[in-house]
Amino acid sequence: MQRLAPALRQDNVALDLISLIKTILAATKEISFRVSQAHLGDLMGSTLDENIQGEVQKKLDVVANELFKDILLESGFVKAISSEEEDTSVAGNDDGKYIVSFDPLDGSSNIDINSLIGTIFSIHEAPKDMAADDSDMFKQAGHKQVCAGYVLYGPATMLVMTTGSGTHFYVLDRTHGGYLLAERNVQVPVDTQEFAVNMSNQRFWQTPMKNYISDLIAGDTGPRNKNFNMRWIAAMVGDIHRVLCRGGIFTYPTDSKNAEQPYKLRLMYEANPMAFLLEQAGALAMTSKGRIMDIEPSSIHQRVEVIMGSKNEVETCLSYYK
Ligand code: AFP
Numbered sequence: 001m002q003r004l005a006p007a008l009r010q011d012n013v014a015l016d017l018i019s020l021i022k023t024i025l026a027a028t029k030e031i032s033f034r035v036s037q038a039h040l041g042d043l044m045g046s047t048l049d050e051n052i053q054g055e056v057q058k059k060l061d062v063v064a065n066e067l068f069k070d071i072l073l074e075s076g077f078v079k080a081i082s083s084e085e086e087d088t089s090v091a092g093n094d095d096g097k098y099i100v101s102f103d104p105l106d107g108s109s110n111i112d113i114n115s116l117i118g119t120i121f122s123i124h125e126a127p128k129d130m131a132a133d134d135s136d137m138f139k140q141a142g143h144k145q146v147c148a149g150y151v152l153y154g155p156a157t158m159l160v161m162t163t164g165s166g167t168h169f170y171v172l173d174r175t176h177g178g179y180l181l182a183e184r185n186v187q188v189p190v191d192t193q194e195f196a197v198n199m200s201n202q203r204f205w206q207t208p209m210k211n212y213i214s215d216l217i218a219g220d221t222g223p224r225n226k227n228f229n230m231r232w233i234a235a236m237v238g239d240i241h242r243v244l245c246r247g248g249i250f251t252y253p254t255d256s257k258n259a260e261q262p263y264k265l266r267l268m269y270e271a272n273p274m275a276f277l278l279e280q281a282g283a284l285a286m287t288s289k290g291r292i293m294d295i296e297p298s299s300i301h302q303r304v305e306v307i308m309g310s311k312n313e314v315e316t317c318l319s320y321y322k
Pocket of ligand 1: 105106107108109110198234235236237239264265
């Protein structure tokens, strides 16, 4: 199996970007180790703090965030970082070529039950004419990402990453401590019989999504004429990994549960990186109004409607909104 650096060189990735990716992955190796040890130590449960989004922070979230932040800022490669766990962006090296947005531990409700969690990251080039403490640097559309990926801390620790030349799977090989290429150019099947959505929100959805999901549930007795299965891991990393492996549609649609917050998932460190990975694997990543990666962000913690996965199924879902 090929090691990470030669695999990236094969895709003509710039040397500076390779160095930054290696820095990110050094943090993920430590997080992977700490996640595996968390039930032995004092890293379970919650702190008493809430993050900017009003969610109680889990101790592992805080540890992972500090690790990521420190290693990235010390590296000198980044001009600024922004994280789910930080209120605003944090300035780095004024001459840093890149900015990184990340969710240090996605799916934190799974921590206490020893279930799937992961780290999501998204890299853009840093604008040269802006100061390192100017968080407006992060207001760049997803199609300008130069790299995106996630690391899944599952039975195997897996890296899924794109630099714009396809989406590749890597596995952490603990015998030599590095990531090895497991599958190049993953392709998401265009058709599927599997959907992922939090069904408990059904009564809060808009009519098109209610109708679409009802037709999936009707199976071969309804207009779709085929049966569908449902899966929900409650960690986007896990659900998107399944979609990348065997197809499916994943949605967190608009809902009316909280009038001030019609969407749940975050654009910069959830929807955009996953959109880049999926599009590079032949899938679609949309809102009911258009392509996720074309959204011009207005804030670093912006939330967005998400409908992504197997091409034909996403198109069918969107046809209900016309
Ligand atoms: P956390 O990282 O705060 O646990 O959020 C996970 C998440 O943003 C995403 O990874 C899941 O798909 C989604 O929330 C799960 O949402 P529900 O809790 O509504 O099922």
